[in-house]
Amino acid sequence: MSKGSDTQKRIRITYVKSAIGYGKDQKATLRALGLHRLGQQVVHVATPSILGMVEKVAHLVQVEEVGDEVA
Template identity: 45%
Template sequence: MAETKKTSATPTKVAKKEKMLRVTLVKSPIGYCKDQRQTAVALGLNKLNSSNELPDNSAVRGMIFKIKHLVRVEEI
């Protein structure tokens, strides 16, 4: 009997490159509501001019919208 190799019926998935955003804190959150400061920290922005690369999804976009007057956003 001849043996044949079975191949999987599903094709292999090619890793899709996820869009990323570079968010930079350009204005101090001092003097703004406490929740805006907490949002900046949640985005990984602890000091002035600090940057963080984050995935481009609705949760991150919502946090950016909340502090849009404090940050600069670039698509990577």
């Protein structure tokens, strides 16, 4: 199990634009990603489900790959 987790890419997601005026589904997606306040950052493993959620709210977040320095 640890062998697979070592090779997976990690992404840092930053909440950069307010969700006011957008649908409940997009607000729920932000919450599911762990984003509650503007400027907040979270790091997730880049799984297909996470990437799908990021794509759904791409206009509200900024995404960047991170190296192994984040535990």
